[in-house]
Amino acid sequence: MVTHGDFRIGNVVVSEGGLEYLLDWEFAHLSDPREDLAWPLVRAWRFGADDRRLGGVGEVAPYLERYAERTGRAVSEEELYWWEVLGNVKWATGCLTQCRRHLTGLDRSVEYAVLGRMAAEMEYELLYLIESR
Amino acid sequence: MSDRPTALELLEAVEEFLSSELLPTLDDQRLKFRTLVAMNALGIARRELEADEPGLGEDEIRELARTIRAGDVPADAHAVLKEHVAAKLRISNPQYLERYE
Numbered sequence: 001m002v003t004h005g006d007f008r009i010g011n012v013v014v015s016e017g018g019l020e021y022l023l024d025w026e027f028a029h030l031s032d033p034r035e036d037l038a039w040p041l042v043r044a045w046r047f048g049a050d051d052r053r054l055g056g057v058g059e060v061a062p063y064l065e066r067y068a069e070r071t072g073r074a075v076s077e078e079e080l081y082w083w084e085v086l087g088n089v090k091w092a093t094g095c096l097t098q099c100r101r102h103l104t105g106l107d108r109s110v111e112y113a114v115l116g117r118m119a120a121e122m123e124y125e126l127l128y129l130i131e132s133r
Numbered sequence: 134m135s136d137r138p139t140a141l142e143l144l145e146a147v148e149e150f151l152s153s154e155l156l157p158t159l160d161d162q163r164l165k166f167r168t169l170v171a172m173n174a175l176g177i178a179r180r181e182l183e184a185d186e187p188g189l190g191e192d193e194i195r196e197l198a199r200t201i202r203a204g205d206v207p208a209d210a211h212a213v214l215k216e217h218v219a220a221k222l223r224i225s226n227p228q229y230l231e232r233y234e
Contacts, residue, residue, distance in 0.1 A: 043232075050232050110171050117177055117225040123218045128233060131211065 003031040008045040009055035034075060037067065038083030043125045044091055085129050092122035144179045148172055180224045188220035189213070 004011075005027025013021040039045070040055040049056035054063050060077050068074045099116030101107040138146065151172050159165045189197070194217070201210060222229050 048232070110167060110174055114170055114174050114177070117221075120218055120221040120225055121229050124215070124222060124229070124233075127211065127215045127218060131215075 001030065001033055002028060003033060003036045005029055005031075005036070006039070007036040008040040008042075009057060010045070032083075033073070034080060034083045035086070037064075037075060038080040039087050041080065041084045042087040042091055044088075044121065081129070081133070085126065088122045088126050088129065092119045092126070095119040095122070141179060141182050144175050144182070148175045148179070151175070177225050180227070184220075184224055188217040 004022065004025060006024050007022070011023045012019065013023065041053055041060065043050065046052065046056035052058055053060050060080070064075055064077065064080075095115040095118045098112045099119075102109055102112035103116070151168055156165065156168055156172075159168060197207070197210065197213070200207060207213070219230060
C-alpha cells in the first residue's frame with residue numbers, strides 16, 4: 001500500500017482538536033505499512049527522550065492498539081522489531097547519502113557534511129538492537 | 134614543525150569566535166542553526182586531532198565484513214564492532230554514548 005516514508009513527530013501537525021496535517025510526502029512509496037509504523041520508533045527521532053520509544057513522546061503498546069482500532073490491522077511490537085532495525089539502516093544510509101551530496105560538490109553544505117559522521121549513531125543503535133534481541 | 138598556534142589551537146580559536154562573537158549577533162534562526170552545526174563540525178575535527186584511538190583500520194573492517202558475509206562470524210565480532218563504533222562516537226558525539234548507560 002502507499003506509505004508516507006517519513007512518518008515521525010517532526011512531520012505531524014496537531015492542535016487541541018487532534019491531527020491537522022501530515023507533512024513532507026516526498027518519500028511516499030509503495031511498501032508494507034509496518035515500515036511507516038516502525039519509523040517513529042527509530043531512536044534518532046526520540047530526540048533524547050529515549051524511554052518513550054514512540055518518537056520521544058509515547059509508548060508503543062497504546063499506539064499499536066489505536067492503530068488496530070482504526071484500521072482493523074493487528075500489529076505486534078515483536079513484528080515491528082525487524083522494521084525498526086530497517087529504519088535505522090535507512091536513516092544511516094540517508095545520512096551517508098546527504099554527506100555524499102556535499103563531498104561530490106553536488107550541494108556543498110556544512111549540515112550535509114556533518115551528517116556523514118552521524119551515521120555512527122545508527123550503527124551503534126543497530127548493534128544495540130541486535131544485542132538486545 | 135609549524136609555529137604555534139597548532140592546528141588544534143586554530144580550531145579552538147575559530148570555535149570561540151563563532152560561539153562568543155558571531156552567534157550572539159545572529160537573529161536569523163536558519164543561520165543560527167547552521168552556525169551551531171559549523172561549531173559542531175569544528176568540535177568533531179578537534180576531538181579527532183586529540184584522539185589516540187583510531188579504532189579498527191579500513192583493512193581490518195573490510196576483512197571482518199568479508200568473514201561475516203561468508204557466514205563465518207568471529208565470536209568476538211559484536212564486541213569488536215561495538216568498541217569500534219564507540220571509538221568513532223567518542224569523536225563525533227561523545228554525549229550520545231551516555232544515552233546507553
